[in-house]
Amino acid sequence: MIYLDHAATTPISDKALEVYVNVSKHYFGNPSSMHDEGSSAKQILEASAKTIAGTLNARPKDVFFTSGASESSFLAIYSLLNSLGEESGHLITTPIEHSSVRNLFLKLKQEGYEVSVVSVNEYGEVDFEELKNLVREDTVLASIQHVNSEIGTIQDLARIGAFLHEKGVMLHSDCVQSFGRIPIDVQTLNVDAISLSSHKIYGPKGCGAVWMNPKVEWKPVFPDTDNQKKFKPGTADVPTVAAFATAAKLITQNRVTEQHRILKLREQLLAELTKLDYEVVVEQHPREYVPNILGLRFPGIEGQFFMLECSQAGLAISTGSACQVGSEKPNKTMTAIGKDEQEAREFVRLSFGKENQMEQIPQIIEKMSGILKRHFEKVNHHKKKEGMTT
Structure with a gap:
């Protein structure tokens, strides 16, 4: 994991x-x-x-x-x-x-x-x-x-x-x-x-x-x-x-060095994510943010579903604050910053620590890419099916 x-x-x-x-x-x-x-x-x-x-x-x-x-x-x-x-x-x-x-x-x-x-x-x-x-x-x-x-x-x-x-x-x-x-x-x-x-x-x-x-x-x-x-x-x-x-x-004691390392890891992961064929939205302040917390949305896929699929694939991510996970309500931070209910439900959070290394990025990308590919192929298949029946 x-x-x-x-x-x-x-x-x-x-x-x-x-x-x-x-x-x-x-x-x-x-x-x-x-x-x-x-x-x-x-x-x-x-x-x-x-x-x-x-x-x-x-x-x-x-x-x-x-x-x-x-x-x-x-x-x-x-x-x-x-x-x-x-x-x-x-x-x-x-x-x-x-x-x-x-x-x-x-x-x-x-x-x-x-x-x-x-x-x-x-x-x-x-x-x-x-x-x-x-x-x-x-x-x-x-x-x-x-x-x-x-x-x-x-x-x-x-x-x-x-x-x-x-x-x-x-x-x-x-x-x-x-x-x-x-x-x-x-x-x-x-x-x-x-x-x-x-x-x-x-x-x-x-x-x-x-x-x-x-x-x-x-x-x-x-x-x-x-x-x-x-x-x-x-x-x-x-x-x-x-x-x-x-x-x-x-x-x-290690704050400056560690946060700089995590910033590089975050930037590399984002660079690889944006290369995928699926839209990714980064929810962050342009300047004033801590690098270890990364809020994301993949439009068209529910955050809770994506998080559970990631867990099955060996990635531990979340849909927000641990005390809010499992709630049926949309993410409160997302609604507070102006997102509609659907956008709020798409939110997932990745938060990095000292165990995370650059070498893990290819695995993370491969697992996330596979989840997104399966999901959107299924969505497109249902759309085609519905189009044929109407």
């Missing part, structure tokens, strides 16, 4: 797995315990926070570990809203957020908040003028993802955040797809909280992180009488956190 679905999840790296096993065996203590075993575990937890903070140009004390990005976004957004001391106000988000954020805003709407959804253009870029017009006196928070998980568009968070901060509006960003792929400097990004995920960067599943802006007087969702700044309750999963930090260090 050639794996082309790294935006959904990545295999854990050998180094991260080695760290996980080592810490599990030798540093099993509860980091809240006062004895030496607990102190050793706490030191690893603190070192891991320092490592993650180093990748963000942040202070370790502002990094908090969670069970994953979905929990990160939930806790971060509620912690920011809790700082206001009110349970109402106006919120802004986009139509192309990950389902975890989108569903959270539905919950907030039910709780009494008013929610506006800012449009995106044909490339998935937030309409900045519309955003400016949406901000009101009672607007308190916006959540805008850094990189779209389906077409890879990068939002200009620094510009968006600067404007929102001028208006006194807090900004949360889902940085799951940008972390390790493009630079994230929380000192210049103009955000108040970001969500990260371990399993998207060759770390273990079940782990994520949040950075909270120390300039905001956030309040935790679950108050702790002993520690008012404890982000979440529970015993920290030290081995998983240590493996996540290891993966984060590795991916950020």
Whole structure:
């Protein structure tokens, strides 16, 4: 199987797995315990926070570990809203957020908040003028993802955040797809909280992180009488956190080289795809995109069908965000950027990682070409048959 679905999840790296096993065996203590075993575990937890903070140009004390990005976004957004001391106000988000954020805003709407959804253009870029017009006196928070998980568009968070901060509006960003792929400097990004995920960067599943802006007087969702700044309750999963930090260090160290390599691979694959006798449409921003995410449409073939045929042929691709796969509804990012229902259903996503090599491209092209050939031959045969009967 050639794996082309790294935006959904990545295999854990050998180094991260080695760290996980080592810490599990030798540093099993509860980091809240006062004895030496607990102190050793706490030191690893603190070192891991320092490592993650180093990748963000942040202070370790502002990094908090969670069970994953979905929990990160939930806790971060509620912690920011809790700082206001009110349970109402106006919120802004986009139509192309990950389902975890989108569903959270539905919950907030039910709780009494008013929610506006800012449009995106044909490339998935937030309409900045519309955003400016949406901000009101009672607007308190916006959540805008850094990189779209389906077409890879990068939002200009620094510009968006600067404007929102001028208006006194807090900004949360889902940085799951940008972390390790493009630079994230929380000192210049103009955000108040970001969500990260371990399993998207060759770390273990079940782990994520949040950075909270120390300039905001956030309040935790679950108050702790002993520690008012404890982000979440529970015993920290030290081995998983240590493996996540290891993966984060590795991916950020190799980021420039690896993303350049993936860009070359992407360009070569696209060059070969366009040589085929079938139309291929690339769904991407002309300039602001991450190279590891490639959104495609092959007009005339349903994405779900193409994905299943690829799986049979030994190619793992997707029809979009893993949390949306299997839904009967057309792809939300596609409809948000102006595609009709049929075009939205044609969408497939390829997302590249360190296992993907140039030598795989001929196999990928051969398998995809065979699927397209069989499909369109069958379509043309049915058309001829229908023409003869009428």
